[in-house]
Amino acid sequence: MKKIALMTWHHVNNYGTAFQALALKELITEFDCDVDIINYMRLEASPIQKKSLKKIIKNLFYETTSVDTNGKIYEFNDDCFEAFYSKNFTYTQICHSRQDLQKLNNIYNGFVCGSDQIWGPRWFDSHYFLDFVTDSKRKIAYAPSIGVTGLSSFQAAWSMKKLISKIKYLSVREKTGCDEISELTGRHDVINVLDPVLLIDGTFWEKILATSKQELPKNDYMFIFFLKNNEKYIQFAIEEAKKKNLKPIIMHSTQSIDNNYYNIEAPKPEDLLKYLKEAKYICTDSFHIMVFSIIFNKQFTVFNKHNSKEFSSQNGRLTELLDRLKIKNVVYNGKIGDKIDYRIVNDELYNLKRVSKYFLENAIKNIPDEINYYDYKNTCEDCKKCKGNISFEMKQYFSKGKLITHKFIKKRMMLWSFSLEGKCYGCEKNENIDTRKPIFYDELLNDFLKDRNLLKIYMKYYFTYDLINVIKKMTQFVRR
Incomplete structure (x- = not known):
């Protein structure tokens, strides 16, 4: 029996999230597999994004107004979802860092990411693309949604292209999403599948609701x-x-x-x-x-x-x-x-379910049975032990540059968490550094390696951060 780890949103107070996770788990179980939810708990805030100069100026000169209401954003009771999750799911160990996730390579035969909008570029997180899995043959994407059009215009597009290209079995929930990902990656094997909730027969959901009081x-x-x-x-x-x-x-x-x-x-x-x-x-x-x-x-x-x-x-x-x-x-x-x-609807649904189930069953069947040991402690594939890190590349270049402009730019760049300090975004969490990988990291690296024009790099990625910093300091000075 194969062991499968499922990477999806979990333990959030959202009905759709809870139901899609349960449905996908049940589907995989039908194919004679043990399934655990990856208990991924991100410690850091959302990835760092490029600051828009246009938005900064707009915020400076236009006051935002808020609507006064008597209501509030609803807060669920603590026990509203907890019992549901505890009853229906089993979990891996808690995973905070990349190395925590890499350990799973030695426990599970295959990995599935999906569904819901886990691939939304506005809240990009590379781990939901199974970036920690060593072998592409062990990666399955079932029905993730990107939730946008014009994907290539988003900051995360560079990183998404790289990550999606490494997934062997690729499916997406919406047809528009299939088209967007095909255009971004050049892949024409993206399968359009149904949300997993629709693949589970109504009798299963009736058993769930039968427990309701x-x-x-x-x-x-x-x-x-x-x-x-x-x-x-x-x-x-x-x-x-x-x-x-x-x-x-x-x-x-x-x-x-x-x-x-x-x-x-x-x-x-x-x-x-x-x-x-x-x-x-x-x-x-x-x-x-x-x-x-x-x-x-x-x-x-x-x-x-x-x-x-x-x-x-x-x-x-x-x-x-x-x-x-x-x-x-x-x-x-x-x-x-x-x-x-519903005579027409149920006939259409039956045919679509067959296609979706076949994709998932075939993908799981082709996952290797043998688990090859992965020495995660001494391996860092993406950064080659930091020598592929943009920090290292830039340091090498800076050491050769003697122009005053180079020294100024270097000084300004080193103020930020995506600076020239020799840190690795791929390794275990280090309490002394900010390990959040910038959402524009791959784009920045590509621009730098292409023509190494530091002034362009500074203006495109760092200038707005500098500007905000200067404005804050000026404001503090005036208030004094």
Whole structure:
């Protein structure tokens, strides 16, 4: 029996995250595997990003305004998700550093990363691309989502291209994501697969909800759940519930300032499934609530969570799935959605599930049975024991340069955590240095090795950090 380690988001208070992790674990288990969730706990903050001069200037001259509300971003009770995770998952040792993760190479036959938006370039983390796994044949990406369009324009694109190219079995949840990754990497073997929640039969989810002790309303009800507070949508849903003689059951908004309409406390995951299974109608802006509406063959209307162009691509994951399942006219456009013919939907879903399951089964089958010992303590593949580190490369160049401009630039660069100090972003965490790898690291290295124009490098990557630092010091001086 093969041992598989699953790299995904876990132990967060998010229903979609919890359900997708459970579904993917169950799927892999079906193929005669033992599965553990990688207990990755990042110690550092998000990766360092390039500062935009345009945004800095905008923040200096334009005051930001905040809306005064009586609400707050919803906080779940401590026990809302904890029992669900404890009951349904087994974990690896806690992993903080890269070396912690590298140890897993000697324990597990294969590694799967997915699903959800773990590959989102805005919150890039190289470990979710299995950068710590030694052999590409042991890497499987199942249904990760990037959640954006125009991937090549993001700072993380350089790093993502390098990391994705090393994954043997590659699939993505959205067709648009497949196209974006193919364009970025030049790979044409990217498979479009379903979210793992859709691959698990409804009978499995019914067993989960059967453990719920939640009392449901005695009368028929409409279940209303919006991740993002939108009073227009909520009021519309309430009015439609009245027209259908349904009681509106309204959850908290969980990703923005809460609404004032909720009439139930946030349920445990199994309780939420029970609410969905017994609802007569569902209104939501949540991808995974829509997915369960489909699994339970419910009539529903789905709403776009984001109105801004910057995040409009995240709306696309809903409409793309609807198109694949031939569900028409259920996206809110001022009226309630059309009736869904689930005979057509279930036929389409059956065919799509076969393709997705075949990809995952075939990938797992081809993972090597033998585990070759990996000497993680004496190996650092990416940096060749720091001699491939950009710090080392730049130091070599600086030692030859005698120009005053070189000395000035070097002095300025050394102020920052992506400076010329001889540290390695690939090794074990060192309490004395900042081990966060900059999100633009590979792009910076490429620019430097291409023409070694230090002034260009400084202006592109360091200048805005310097500018912020100078502004802060000037502000402190004036206040004194």
